[in-house]
Amino acid sequence: MTRDLTHFVGGKHVDGTSGRFGDVFDPSSGTVQARVPLASTAEVQAAIGVAADAQLEWAAQNAQRRSRVLLRFLDLIGKDMDSLARLLSSEHGKTIDDAKGDIQRGVEVIEFAAGAPHLLKGEYSSGAGGGIDVYSMRQPLGVVAGITPFNFPAMIPLWKAGPALAAGNAFLLKPSERDPSVPLRIAELFLEAGLPAGVFNVVNGDKEAVDAILHDDRVKAVGFVGSTPIAQYIYATAAANGKRAQCFGGAKNHMIVMPDADLDQVADALVGAGYGSAGERCMAISVAVPVGKETGDALAAKLTERVKHLKVGPALEDGNDYGPLVTADAKKRVEHYIQLGVDEGGTLLADGRGYSVDGYENGFYLGPTLFDDVTADMAIYREEIFGPVLIIARAEDYEQALAMATDHQYGNGVSIFTRDGDAARDFAARVEVGMVGVNVPIPVPIAYHTFGGWKKSGFGDLNQHGPDAFRFYTKTKTVTSRWPSTTLRSAQQTKEGASFVIPTMH
Template identity: 30%
Template sequence: MQTATTTYKNNIGGKLTESSSKDYFEKYNPADKSELLGKFPKSNAKDLEEAIKKAKIAFEKWKKVPAPKRAEVLLKAAEITTKEKEELSQILTKETGKPIVEARGEIQEVIDTYHFFAGEGRRIFGTTGQSELPNKSVITIRQPIGICGLITAWNFPSAVPSWKIAPALLSGNVVILKSSKDAPLSGYKLIENLYKAGLPEGCASVLFGTGEFGDLIVRHPETKVISITGSVEVGKMVYETCGRMLKKCALELGGKNAIVALEDANQELLLDGVLWGAFGTTGQRCTSTSRLIIQKSSWSNSFIEKLATTAKKLIVGNGLNANTQVGPLITEKHRNNVHGFVERAVKEGGNVLTGGKFLTGKDLDKGWFYEPTIISGIKKDMELATTEVFGPVLAVIEVSNFEEAIQVANNVEYGLSCAIYTKDVNKAMSAAHDFESGIAYINAPTIGAECGGATAFGGWKNTGNGSREGGITALDTYTQYKTIYIDYSDRLQRAQID
């Protein structure tokens, strides 16, 4: 095992391999910018070719291993991950800054994902059909595709790669993972543990690098599937490239998620939900609650005041401290970007109820901390109401009725997650159907999708391209169908003619 502050090597097909670039980037703890977590190679085209070469050889053998046997690797990986859960959680918190309790939850999601897809090893079902001709049968089967290029984000550097790796490997594919440069170590550990679990040589590689290296993976003619979690801008470029090359592509992109609060909402439940949805993971989730669309009522003003007062009391600090509720932002650049949204919102007429500043003093000077921020007076077409911030900033938008609330909720280019708080079952179900989003919640915040189980995860509109992670639908990305006709009539039969 390599330790912190080590100069790391790529894991190419199960072997630690020095990058031919001889160039490195440094990764620091966002809660303590003086703590160097490691130096990681800036991989290049030569490194990728080595991974591709090993993957091609491995694929020819791995695809022939029965799926239940492939599943045994995932089960063993789940067992190893369970034993190392605390160690992996500590690494995750140091990389991302998220509170340790959230990191433990993310590692549990990896375990759950492995368990789920291991079970699917005995249920990779095709279909049977009825032929129009006698003594003839028709079946369809799923088959693997080849080398899958997986490009993941820094905010969930363990869970999100596992969503991609598990169904890909189970289906008989091989994978090349590029971890985010802002959280490179967690994905590295995933691949390391898969090899500990008995994954054959060459079936998985993890290479470090920048966005330019990710582009090499996307454009390489031997990568047959690309799955990426990232921004809308990058996703569109990837989709265009994959379209020209006619390769499968799965996109999980941005979100501008809303909680709709109606006048009959349970106020205490709503308060807890908004705080968790907006400020969990420091607002750095694609599903984070970045808009509170609240119906004007006898209690709405007092609720907004209480929300701001409570948010001000949230404990911000190093995620390794057990009492920390909100960690740092991932980098100085990102903190500056988040602050820019706040400044522009104020210029447009927004009213900062709490937050809106860098946090300093004592240990807070060490990292990229930002105050949990709530801004009222936001109109539906303002930047803060329509653009993803990816930070601890909540826009409060007041509406007059249910119909207006739904219209405002849908008034964005994204379509990932929306929620409604109400006791009216008719409005709750109407909202769940009318939200233009891939995920809808009733009386729960916009975060918390159970992707380690049988549920699909993904969005509408500019949040993605219709693909889904999690659940059996994930297999659609990593398999291709084959239709097999069996004629046992001992004579020529012509469909649509005889």
């Protein structure tokens, strides 16, 4: 029997009232395990009102006390890691170890956000003019929202919520309706950690809920991660309604393989980065770019051999390299791209279609798929597939490889594998991509640096986590102050009288 999930508003679970529900699947078996309520506009508006009321008291607490709540949350989520990972895997389909990594990357941003007392400090200039001091302060925006994707149901909500809460905002989370249970559990843990009721709220929903957030004047900022078309829509709509927005979209991450690279290391890195989490990562490496025919031939052979030994199976069973895709529709979409790659002339070295797991025949499984001889005019090169499909697109020389990554419509992440420091340094400086790895297959920055892509991978001036997060979730107020004594004031008034010129500090 399927269970009905809830929203989480005002510190408690709240049943949906719209009468609309979405199915939450167990991807490993293909069965429906729960129904998630899809909020109406009125339900979203009510949650925003609760958040707005709670935010004032939360913002009035000093930053150190807010940080203590985050520190207690870290202790609680650490104790809950195993059960939270199993819950995540059961709805998403990634392996338990991968689910723990999902949670841990979110935890690391909470650890960074706990440094809010330092990160929120303003600037001070004493004696900027005659008896004048100038200082700035960072203040919360009010109610902010996160619209987060299915592929990281713990990490991305924590990336959004941690800095927002530490800065004194109230946070409204609209998670993916495909795997909403982990976000609901996170809300419970924040409440248990001492976060006041109403400061962190979860409203499940679809486009109606998103539009309600975008058109409500009480929401001052929106963060989004998902596909590029939706990122563009949310960014444009938020801006039209006077909101700050940071929106991150699709990716097509390249790995440049130079002739001097260790090809065994490269092949292992590509298999992990390309097929981990069934390729459902915005930072997955989906394009291998070997430089030169000899490098390409050798790499193709090594990848073909490794792909044969990958083990795909149920998310909750040990020993699997990756699990199923999140839904049947996701599987069909990837299968469509595989056939498209064949039709366009790609050489199919490994075909993951028709993969079946004994006892789980209705699960959403795809075996690892590998293409060679892919060219820049093919759809499987231009577009994000978001599945266990790795393509080899060969380059004749270094300059062509550099141009392939630079000229692509997406600019999220890129890597180069080489033993040549000059080549690596030149590549990092010249490539038009937001995050670069040197002999690192998935170049996700650590929490105290910033995460964000370029071109059609990112929209907005400020990125996720790192100092940018606190800039995004706060507004700066600058104060120019003078406290002259009565004697000085009388003398100045007698000497100067009223001034009709713009003030300067000469």
